Amino acid sequence: KQEVTQIPAALSVPEGENLVLNCSFTDSAIYNLQWFRQDPGKGLTSLLLIQSSQREQTSGRLNASLDKSSGRSTLYIAASQPGDSATYLCAVNRDDKIIFGKGTRLHILP
Amino acid sequence: EAQVTQNPRYLITVTGKKLTVTCSQNMNHEYMSWYRQDPGLGLRQIYYSMNVEVTDKGDVPEGYKVSRKEKRNFPLILESPSPNQTSLYFCASTSGMARNEQFFGPGTRLTVL
Numbered sequence: 001k002q003e004v005t006q007i008p009a010a011l012s013v014p015e016g017e018n019l020v021l022n023c024s025f026t027d028s029a030i031y032n033l034q035w036f037r038q039d040p041g042k043g044l045t046s047l048l049l050i051q052s053s054q055r056e057q058t059s060g061r062l063n064a065s066l067d068k069s070s071g072r073s074t075l076y077i078a079a080s081q082p083g084d085s086a087t088y089l090c091a092v093n094r095d096d097k098i099i100f101g102k103g104t105r106l107h108i109l110p
Numbered sequence: 111e112a113q114v115t116q117n118p119r120y121l122i123t124v125t126g127k128k129l130t131v132t133c134s135q136n137m138n139h140e141y142m143s144w145y146r147q148d149p150g151l152g153l154r155q156i157y158y159s160m161n162v163e164v165t166d167k168g169d170v171p172e173g174y175k176v177s178r179k180e181k182r183n184f185p186l187i188l189e190s191p192s193p194n195q196t197s198l199y200f201c202a203s204t205s206g207m208a209r210n211e212q213f214f215g216p217g218t219r220l221t222v223l
Contacts, residue, residue, distance in 0.1 A: 031209050043200060044214040051209070089153065093209070096160065097168060098143060102152035 002027045002094045006101035014109045015082060021075040021104045023090035028068045031093040035064050035075050038087045038103070047075070047088075080108045112137045114215035116201050122221045123191060131186045131218050133201030141204040142184040143168070143212075144176065146197040153200070159184055191222040 003026045013019050023033070032051045036044040048057045048064040050073065056065040063076040077084060087103040114135045123129055135142065143158040145168075155168030159178040173195055175187040184203075188195060201215040 034212060036214075043216045044202075044212075046211050046213065049211045091153075091212070096141070096158065098145075098155050098158075098212070099169075100145075100153040102150075 002030075002092060002097075002099045004090060004092055004099050004101040006088075006090060006104050008104060009102065010105040010107070012107040012109055013080060015080060017080050018076065018078050019080055019106075021077070021088050021106070023073040023075070023101055025071045025073075025092050025099075027094055028071050029094060030068065031096070033064075033066055033073050033093075034091050035062075035073075036089045036091065038089060040087075044089065082108045082110050084108050112213070114201055114203050114213050116199075116215040116218050118218060119216065120219050122223065124223050125192055126190050129188050129191060129220075131188075131199060131201075131220070133184045133186065133215060134182050135184075135203040135213070136182065137203060137205065137213065138181065139203035139205045139213075140181070141206075142178065143202045143204075144174070144184070144186045145200045145202065146170065146195075147200065147217075148197050156186070156199075191220075193222050196220060196222045 005024045034049045035047040038044050050057050050066040061078040066073045085108045087105045089103045091100045117132045140161045144156040145153045147153045154170045156174050157176040159165045199218045202212045204212045
């Protein structure tokens, strides 16, 4: 059964620092992996989608990588800002079922 | 505007009273899905649908029903709600058989007393 793990569960960093969020999954036979952002009490906003044949995707200050063979993905956030404070979730698509990690709660200190 | 809508956004009900949460998307997506989000457990898939009249169970389908009579709509039905179904529910849709980006609705906060 596919399991998705995100470590750490919470992270606080000073404004301006670069940071990396981790996502690992147990079954490498995935179609794709997607990173989301969720603000408190709100819905999910898609950040980046990486198909299984891709190694990375970039959008602005965000870069997501995928290493399917090792079951890992990272989300790199450059020059963090207080507005980046949110919970970040990764989700994998395995046989058209979607499995989410429990998220990393990120707090950027002004 | 491309979007996924859910109604109601908030609902308080009592045990055993049947309810339906509606979900609609205007993007002509084939794949639609329902999730519940609980503290400490994260988001878990309840049911999904690959297309009209095609539905399948996710990880936590017990106590829920769905139907997909039209491409744009995917209602979630709780025939006899129980307090353990108190949760935050999200509907999502995707083009291309879930191989592309998921778009989420704003969520429905359900409380079952």
